[in-house]
Amino acid sequence: MKKHPQLSDKLKLLYKLRVNSDYRTHADLARGIGISKQSISKWIHGSSTTLGDRIPHCQVGPISKIFSIELLWWTYSLEDFEQEVSKKITRDEESRYTKPDDVSVSFLPITNAQVLGRDKELVVLDQAWQSSQVNVLQLLGFGGVGKSTLVNAWLAHLSKSNYLGAKRVYAWSFYWQGSSSDIKPSGDFFIENALTWFGDLHPLEGTSWAKAGRLVKLIRDSRTLLILDGLEPLQHPPGKKAGQIDNPAVAFLVKELAFENPGLCLITSRIGVADLLSFENGRVRTKYVDCLSSESSILMLRTMGIVGCAEDFSKVTKNHSGHALSLSLLAGYLTVVHRGSISKYRELSSLLDDQSQGDHARSLMQAYLDWFTGSTECELLYLIGMFDRGVSLLDLKLLCVSVTIDGLTAELSSYTDAQWLYAIKLLCDSRIINQKFHNGSSVLDCHPLVRDFLAEKLSRDLPEIWRQGNHIIFTFLQNSAVDNPKTMSELEPLFRAVIYGTRAGCYEEAFDVYFNKIKSRQFSMSAEGNHHADQACIKAFFTVGWLKVNPLISEEAEHYLLSCAAANLIYLGEIKDAIGPSKKSIAWFESKGMWLDALGSAAPLISMLVAAGEIRDAITLISGLEDCVNNAENLVVKAMALNFSAYTNHLNGNGRRAKKLFEKSDETILRLDPGVTVNFPTVSSYYCKFLLDTGNNKAALERALQTLAWRKQKTWQVSVDTTSLLASDLLVLGLSFLHCGDYPNAKVNLDKQVDLFRSADEWLYLPSGLNARATYYIKVENYPRAEADLKEALEISQRTGARFGQWESYLNFSHLYLAKSDRPSARRFLAKAMSLKGMSDYKFRDHEIGRLRDSLSQI
The missing domain is CATH 1.25.40 (Serine Threonine Protein Phosphatase 5, Tetratricopeptide repeat)
Incomplete structure (x- = not known):
């Protein structure tokens, strides 16, 4: 029997793993212990007088000391030897790391501390963190398979080793967003919170794009572990844009970190991030988290206290396909209802073996509701499930005492603190909700699959509870919003309120919040707004596509919404979808003699036709609006009509006519007082672009600077403003500086306009901004x-x-x-x-x- 089996492979392993970086070859080792290289060869292969795979007794100690390993390890099999060496390396690494400067993982969802059947995934996580090549790791899997649990378990493991060299650890979860919810989570809100945590002195300043750029720099300043859990609410669902991140700031952040990252960005999602496809060359790694094996599923149930015969365990795990959330819910149900007996699973109908999230848990969730039916815990579960994210216990109590709703708040309204805590504990013990503490406050939440099921259940079977519950949250969110909101985080309660208002059937009230408070009676978003958040609100009013509005909306509000939808679709670059609602709203406004509204709807359509390459259609539309312009009897409106006509003539090559129309338009625009009510935006960028295209660079710069001065002075010319107008003005200002030879100012303004187009999701006009900067x-x-x-x-x-x-x-x-x-x-x-x-x-x-x-x- 060989005393030190596979000695050659063991030595090669020690050299390869750099256990002692001074010893990388047999020659290095021979010098270290004062023997010849040939002697080591004899140990391995043997000679006429000695056996191979045997280190002389007098040399075992010195060699073991060089590599800091135990003498006995040389006698192990190669597999056991490698395992012991790996453990030693891990221990050595752990002992040399200091604690991170800061750690924030409280935003991650609460999950079980123990993870089973995920050894391979944990190895992938370790390898990604320790690799200098991997910048982003995606953990992908169906909702509820345990991705967040895996991340939490890995973080717990890392924490024991001071996070293996991480200087900062920051985690954020978007997981609260259910797949069927209409409410978009705010990527901008995440960016602002992250900036604050990383130490940015002015987290609310700048465009979303600029904020993301600053955040990238802060993350790159040190070895950072950034975790983005449950990213799918920010991604497009399956389809043409499947997996694309629709928030441009978050998309920029992720792509920049994929390009260069001294640490690791860990993403969990139900679908792959399409924005990272071009980085799948080693810098981005993807690991699919599958359902648990039958063995791991059984072990999971047993560790959660479920008892019974092996046959029942086998059948249950097969029926539930190893889906971790379903198994967890099943264990909670059996624990509470049947004292943990696996045999009682027969009293449940099988979960649908279907990959849709609601169907997957429907049967099991119905069993939960059957158990809690008629109890106060059922009221509490319904109330928590109606919120689109975690809600504080304090807010729940305030809602319950403010409005009495049978089946939702009636019983809870008279509960003592002790009764609240007991009800919460029962729901937590059954694992249907979870509880965490944030800044000393109790926050209650449930998994998105649970929330989606509850929404379906309430809206279908208990419509009055559904309506009244949404109404109190509609009111609650309005009351929690600040006056005159400016940032996305300040606008977010209003965006959410609109959705709840429509669910409550309060369409007119929700429209009032949307059109007057969010949109300030404009069809386009203001410079502070975000078009994707805007679209989520608009969608809540539509029943089919973008042409059919809910019949409970008044006819006038319906056509305002059609116009808003068209403008939104235009800015997001969804050209084909925008044409129908745009034309429908214009025609209705004209038929009602609402000339200004008709023109307000037409302006974005004209710009879209120009961008779409349909200049003839744009000219025809302008011509067809002449009566509308005249009937409006508004000097500013007439000036803008001339401006649009001038620009399309210029693009069409009719420069002389364009010049006359622009100059006539500017006679009104340059007035100190137009003498009429200004409820229509003015456009200066078209004239400036014309001047640049015709070689009048100095005049273009003067006119662009004039527009800038109006903005600073807040004159009537910019009293109605949009993101697109602001960005377009900066675009022509940057080009004017460029053509006049002022490169520094050209760069500043061209960068600003690109950032602004990006931050507001102006996908139709962003290409012009990028082209302008490319010329620089x-x-x-x-x-x-x-x-x-x-x-x-x-x-x-x-x-x-x-x-x-x-x-x-x-x-x-x-x-x-x-x-x-x-x-x-x-x-x-x-x-x-x-x-x-x-x-x-x-x-x-x-x-x-x-x-x-x-x-x-x-x-």
């Missing part, structure tokens, strides 16, 4: 940045179907490659620009295209 980068010969902006602009334009953005990008790509002396690529992109359908009608760049062709025709 081409001018200063920063070709990599120019190419990056043009690639993004082209990608967005192709996704939205905005041919104008594609055309601009192709032309600017041609300029870029010409500047880089890559004529074949320049010709290829020019050819693409010229072949785009409908773009031959955009003649304002014909001279530029002619010069480009001449340059490319030269040898």
Whole structure:
């Protein structure tokens, strides 16, 4: 029998793992103990007088001391030897790490401390954290399989080792969002909270994009473990945009960390993050968390106190497909109702073997409700489930005493503190809700699958409780909102309130909150708003697609909502969906003699048609609105009609007419007092762009600076403002500085307008912003940045179907490659620009295209 089996492999393992970095070869080891390299070879292979795989007795001690291992380990099998060495390395690493500077994991959902059957996943987590190559790790799996539990268990393991070198550990969970909920969680709220925690002095300042940029820098400042749990509420569901993060700031954060990250960003979600596909080259790793094996499922049930025969355990785990949440709920039910007897599972109908979240837990949840029916605990469960996220015990008590609702708050309203605590404990013991403490306050919550089921149950079987419950939360959220909200975190209670109002059937009241408090009676979002949050509100009023509004809404409110929906869809780049509601609202407003509202609905549509490459349709629409403009009898409206007509004429190549119309329009816009009520936004960027395109750079800069002065002075010209207008004004200001040779100011303003377009999800107009900044980068010969902006602009334009953005990008790509002396690529992109359908009608760049062709025709 060999005394030190597989000695060669053991030594190679020690060298490979750098157990002692000074010893990496047999030669290093031989020098260290004062023998020849050939002697080590004899230990391994043997000789005519000695056996192989045997270290001389006098050398075992010195060699073991060099590698700080036990003498006995040499006698182990290679597998056991490797296991002991790995444990030693882990112990050595753990002992040398100091505590992190700060840790925040309280936002993670409460889960069981013990995790079973996840050894492989835990190894992947350890490897990702210790790897210098992996920047982002995605844990993907069906809702309720135990992703959050796995993360919590891993963090508990890391905490024992001072988080293995992490300087900061920050966790945030979006998990409260159920899949069927209409309410979008706020990625901007997360960004602001994270900035505060990481020490940013002004977390509310700047656009969402700028905030995300600052957060990236703070995270990169040290080795940080960032955990984004339950990201799916911020992602698009399966479909064309499946997995894309719809919050641009969070998308930017994740992509930047995927590109460069000294630490690790850990994401859990039900679907993969599409924004990370281009980084799947080692920098981003994906691990799928499957359902538990039969053995692990049985072990989980037994550790939760369930008892019975092996056959019953086997049948139960098979029926429940190893779904961790279902098993946990089952164990809670059996514990409370049947003293933990597995045999009683037969009294439940089988869970549907279906991958939809509500169906997966429906039978089991119904059994819970049957058990609690008629009890105060059932009221409490309903009330907690009606909230879209965790709710404080104090708020629940206040709601219960404010309104008495049979079956929801009636019994709870008279409860003593002790009775509240008992009811909460019973629900927690049955694992249908969880409780945590935040800043000393008790917060109650339930899993999204539970919440989705309760919403379905209440709305279908107990509609009056559903209606009244939503109504009290509608009122509660309105009362919790601040006056004149500006930031997304301040607007969020109102966004949520609108959803609850519609669920309560209070459509007119919800519309009042939406149109007057959130939108300030404008069809477009203000400069503080967010178009995705806006869309969530608008959707709550629609029953089918974007054309049919709930019949309980008044006819006037219906068409205001159609117009709001159209403007929202336009800004988000959903061009095809926007046309129907836009035309329907314009026609109705005209039929009712509501001329200003008709024009307010038409303006975004005209801009969209221009961006979509339909300049002829835009000109036709403007012409068809002449009677509407005249009937409005408003000087500012007439000026803007001239402005739009001038711009489309300019794009169509009719420069002389455009000049006359712009100058006539500006006669009104430059007045100190227009003499009429101003309830229509003015547009300065079109005229400035015309001046730049026609070579009047100095005049363009003066006019752009004039608009900037109006904003600072808050004059009538900017009394009605939108994100798009502000960003567009900064765009032309940046280009004006660029053409006048002031590169620093050009860069500042071009960066600002891109950030602003991004922060407000202005996907239709962001490509123009990126193209504008790309021209700056081409001018200063920063070709990599120019190419990056043009690639993004082209990608967005192709996704939205905005041919104008594609055309601009192709032309600017041609300029870029010409500047880089890559004529074949320049010709290829020019050819693409010229072949785009409908773009031959955009003649304002014909001279530029002619010069480009001449340059490319030269040898």
